[in-house]
Amino acid sequence: MLETEVLSKVFKGKVAVDGVSLYLDKGESVGLLGPNGAGKSTTISMMSSLIKPTSGDVKLHGKSVVNDPDSIRKVLGMVPQEIALYEELTAYENLKFFGRIYGLKGEVLKKAIQNILELVGLEDRQKEVISTYSGGMKRRINMAVAMLHDPEVLIMDEPTVGVDPQSRSHILEMVRKLNREKGLTVLYTSHYMEEVERLCDRVYIMDYGKVIASGTKEELKSILSGEETIWIDLDRGSPNLVMELQGFEGIQQSTETEKGLKLIVPKGSKLLGKVFQAAERHEVQILNVNVQIPTLEDVFLHLTGRKLRD
Numbered sequence: 001m002l003e004t005e006v007l008s009k010v011f012k013g014k015v016a017v018d019g020v021s022l023y024l025d026k027g028e029s030v031g032l033l034g035p036n037g038a039g040k041s042t043t044i045s046m047m048s049s050l051i052k053p054t055s056g057d058v059k060l061h062g063k064s065v066v067n068d069p070d071s072i073r074k075v076l077g078m079v080p081q082e083i084a085l086y087e088e089l090t091a092y093e094n095l096k097f098f099g100r101i102y103g104l105k106g107e108v109l110k111k112a113i114q115n116i117l118e119l120v121g122l123e124d125r126q127k128e129v130i131s132t133y134s135g136g137m138k139r140r141i142n143m144a145v146a147m148l149h150d151p152e153v154l155i156m157d158e159p160t161v162g163v164d165p166q167s168r169s170h171i172l173e174m175v176r177k178l179n180r181e182k183g184l185t186v187l188y189t190s191h192y193m194e195e196v197e198r199l200c201d202r203v204y205i206m207d208y209g210k211v212i213a214s215g216t217k218e219e220l221k222s223i224l225s226g227e228e229t230i231w232i233d234l235d236r237g238s239p240n241l242v243m244e245l246q247g248f249e250g251i252q253q254s255t256e257t258e259k260g261l262k263l264i265v266p267k268g269s270k271l272l273g274k275v276f277q278a279a280e281r282h283e284v285q286i287l288n289v290n291v292q293i294p295t296l297e298d299v300f301l302h303l304t305g306r307k308l309r310d
């Protein structure tokens with residue numbers, strides 16, 4: 001229903017988005033993942049017609065949004081990265097104000113406000129001014145504003161940055177429910193891999209303005225299907241052991257972790273015996289061994305050679 005075609009944006013000679021083609025089918029929950037500066041915000045700003053592309057197009061049901069920005073504004077809810085609320089007004093007053101901008105009024109507006117307040121779990125706080133809200137509560141009202149006109153597509157730009165765990169969980173649950181139960185189409189940008197894993201069916205990974213991988217979570221993880229990660233807890237840190245293991249045949253990567261070390265090895269390789277012997281040589285005790293299937297974080301590391309939160 002919504003797609004971008006070789007979308008690019010250049011700011012003063014600097015390429016922020018470089019030929020991005022992605023699509024959202026109706027009812028899908030799609031993740032747009034990438035480190036800071038990857039071009040996620042610029043991409044979704046073009047998708048929601050907030051900024052014009054340098055080249056390429058955005059299409060809603062096959063029709064250009066660039067030529068007809070109003071078409072997307074009617075069906076889209078956009079949750080910006082920054083809180084865009086009037087601090088000195090109550091939550092109710094904020095929703096009333098933004099509801100009128102969407103063209104809602106009277107009983108319809110009142111009902112929409114109560115429905116949305118219930119959805120974000122803040123109906124009992126609606127008469128309090130926004131300046132008294134916690135960061136997480138402000139985020140929930142920010143989302144309520146975006147959903148007041150009952151949009152078909154919800155685009156969220158890192159909605160959980162700086163949010164307390166309770167509100168974070170509430171936001172994720174709410175979005176999941178809206179997607180699964182009401183068929184809301186969702187595009188969720190984040191640099192938190194675990195949020196995207198929890199919420200999204202399909203994922204685009206962006207880096208330096210380009211989509212470097214895309215597919216279902218399972219498809220992306222299958223890039224690493226030949227590997228497994230082994231987490232080993234040690235009784236003390238041992239950089240020398242980590243270094244020695246890096247040189248072992250069959251060990252693709254050996255890194256130090258908070259509790260010990262992490263190894264990436266070919267699936268089914270029987271290297272643990274050798275690891276135990278090496279630990280003994282370094283007089284380090286192995287406390288726990290945990291073998292894990294790959295995560296999207298591992299996929300990102302594999303594709304870019306960098307961690308997502310560098």
Ligand SMILES: Nc1ncnc2c1ncn2[C@@H]1O[C@H](COP(=O)(O)OP(=O)(O)OP(=O)(O)O)[C@@H](O)[C@H]1O
Binds near residue numbers: 014015037038039
């Ligand atoms: N208005 C602008 N003028 C100049 N450069 C910009 C502008 N907006 C974004 N950029 C640059 O474009 C690149 C992509 O930025 P963008 O905000 O889209 O990335 P992002 O993946 O959303 O990162 P973040 O998570 O930090 O928002 C960055 O190098 C950024 O500095």
